[in-house]
Amino acid sequence: MRVRGRPAFLLIEALIGITLFALFIGSVGVSFLVSFGTSLAAGDRMQGATIAQDALEGVLAIRDTSFASLTAGTHGVAVRNGAWAFSGSAIHTDDGYHTSVSLSSVSSDIWRAAVRTTWNHGTGRSGSVLLSVDLTDWRAAKSQGNWAAPVQRGAYVDAGSPLFTVAVRKGSHLFVGGDASSGGDGLYVFDISAENAPVRVASSFDLGASCRGLSLRGDMLYVLTDSPSEELQVFDVTAPTSLSMGNRVTTYDLPGAALGLSAAAAGKMLYVGARADATHAQFYSFVTSASGAITLSGSLVDTGGKTALAVRGSTVYAADTDDVSELRVIDVSVAGAPRLAAGSGMNLTDVLDGSAVATHGTGVVLGRMSATATEEFALFDVATGTVPASPSPWVYDLGETVRAITPDRAGTYVFAASDMIGKEFLVISPTLLRRGLPPEVASFNSAEGLGRGLLYDIWLDRIYLLTNRAVYILAPS
């Protein structure tokens, strides 16, 4: 009897096994090498992107220092003496990255900076990263003309007596409110595209009431009137030239009858000042919308009437009829709950009413009704808080009632409309006033009535002086 021994592996199985094993191990090795290489390449790209971003920040820093230092061409960007600066045509790092910035002009006021970082670290490890950004000189201060010598560019003179009082601009159209008591239409629309010859459009429009305030939000014009039941009226002024009562979107009936005196807007908020009244509030805050909606937010019962309003942040300054507080300070920081700021306001000598108010730098400028030996112009300092503090006020005896005040763009002057014959428009220097010097810098003589209101267009650097019969367009020389 023979026992068969364990036969050895067949050769074929051994060969197959060895081959498969080799393939598996080989594939592991190859994939490891590929993965390693790919990871290195990815790291190169991340490093390149980081370096390019740094260079981009350098270009922005150079632009921030001086827009004029941007010159066309290829530059390197590096830190020199603690500041970013152009350096040669490229920057090379020790680990083999090369970065250059290509500056080119896209238009007269736009530059394009293309930052390219390249590297070549061997086979399969070369590449580049490109970042580009457009740069403008948005940081530049917009200069203002010389208002020490204003000139008339044009004027519209009405045949009647519209008693123009307030104005707002929308594009090439100027909306001007006036007093209807003298037979005027209450609200007028002018095409001011040709400054030398403003033309009234929508001539058939009649507001049917006097206009006490105007505010524009988008295509919605908010009009404060002396209508007893529709004090606030909102018009869609998408097409100013065809304005009609059919464009009226909504109205709002203020408590009382025709008590609204003044209006001022800040963002979506509309503030309305009202007459002194024993029953109703003297200050209202509304929320407006781009669709023309008006929603009462809050109100404040106070003693005096608010003849003019000026908004600064969360504070509203009011020219007041209160005999002991011609300037009132209203805190509107809490939505829906306007309240008098601590201290309430400021009392000036005599009892003449406040008639105009504006904020200017660290000051608040108040205009008053005129009387003998009364200063019609007062400057208050609010540098340390919203309520005026010493050493203010600085006062100036203009000699006539100040009807409107508005600050300029550069923070140098305030403009005023007054009853002063021969000086219906005034350019006042608060700096001179603080020094106790005569603050009148320039004036303009209106041949068509007293100065009743004005609008300073900060974008166009223009004054629209409103008088009994005319709208003047004044410009700096």
Place this chain on the structure above:
Amino acid sequence: MIRSSSRPGYAFLVTVLLIGAIATTVVASLLLLAIGTSKSSLSIQQSALALAHARSCAERALATLRTDGTSTGDFSLTLTDGTCRVLAIGGEGNETRTLCTEGTVGQVTRKLEIEIASVLPTIVIRSWREVAAFSLCP
């Protein structure tokens, strides 16, 4: 006569196949890791470019606003390997305006939200932030 049954070679092959399965798993992991790393680096590059595009739109919108206070924004630009968009500029007049821009490169979008305290005489920025979602702009 006694026959002994044996399955020659099979144990070896099974072992080899088992090793192969493990090796295949390792290969797949390494390759997925490589793909992920590569995609991450590309995303980082695209992200940097998207932020630059958002900045470009912000620069242009600020320059336009400085010139024309009634500028409404709401425009798009086609830039290098991507686009940027300016949303409708918020606010009215010279003070308290909001500007939102976003830059897009591939699937990556980055957003900037800018609060402007005042426009003239000099643009004063109250805040300039990158955000995941706009909160100040409609």
